[in-house]
Amino acid sequence: MNNQGAEEERYAYYRGRKPPRFVTESEREAARILDYYRIPWMYEPRTFILEQDEAGNILEAFTPDFYLPELDVYIEVTQMKQSLVTDKNRKVRKMAEKYPEVRVKLLYKRDFMILARKYDLTLPM
């Protein structure tokens, strides 16, 4: 069994077809938290087009990290670097303008810290 397979087995509430391929440790920790709270989740199930040129080429897109089907909400986990946080905030704002019916929430470093303090998490940062 490779590592990817092992990761697939560990998440009881993962509802995607393919094993999740997390890019950051923050995403992996967020997956553990969702699993811990028994909340079904999917990893990057949908990409939203934010901007296209006249020929239809995609100029900007946004793929939120998680989708929680029971709660019908997307979650984007933010990085530590302020520049990345700012960029994600901008994309979430743009999402809200273009897809007002879709709910996207940001999970900040601070949220991990609060959960860590309350529940003795091992922080990935």
Added chain:
Amino acid sequence: MTMDRAAPKIFLTEQQIAKRVSELAAEISADYQARKSPLLLVSVLKSAVVFLADLAREITVDVELDFMAISSYASEAPGQRSGETRGVRFLKDLDQPIAGRDLLIVEDVIDTGLTLHYITRSLRLREPRSLEICTLLDRPYRRLVDLPVRYQGFTAPDDFFIGYGFDQRGRFRNLPYLAFADEEAS
């Protein structure tokens, strides 16, 4: 009282907390005064206990108290294999059935709402007559899960606190006020 630390910066004084607790209790008393059975105040151990004690004594309708405890994210269940999927669970459940009862969950602070989502989802399966939420502190801007919070004490900034039930490594819960915690010491 010796606390081995410099005087903390106060977020809410004892008087400010007492005033708001009285207001919340008056609102709750008015809302539940026509009910025939006692209102069941449910608290999740441990931080909300001080708030619960003050609130319960200000409420003028008949109340009963009960407590729950949930597992820590980091704790391993006895006999659990390393790497095995863990999930939140009740370490201490309510002592009584709640079908047909009016429940008010009394919380210290609500952030993402993940914990309370699990608790309310579990308790609603037991078919209480009503289930409402009262929290001393709320950070609605941190919410991942939408929760109907009926009674809210204060909207809190994004800081850690000590006192009035809030701890730092188990200490300072008995301070009568809410102060900003020294995050370096967390």
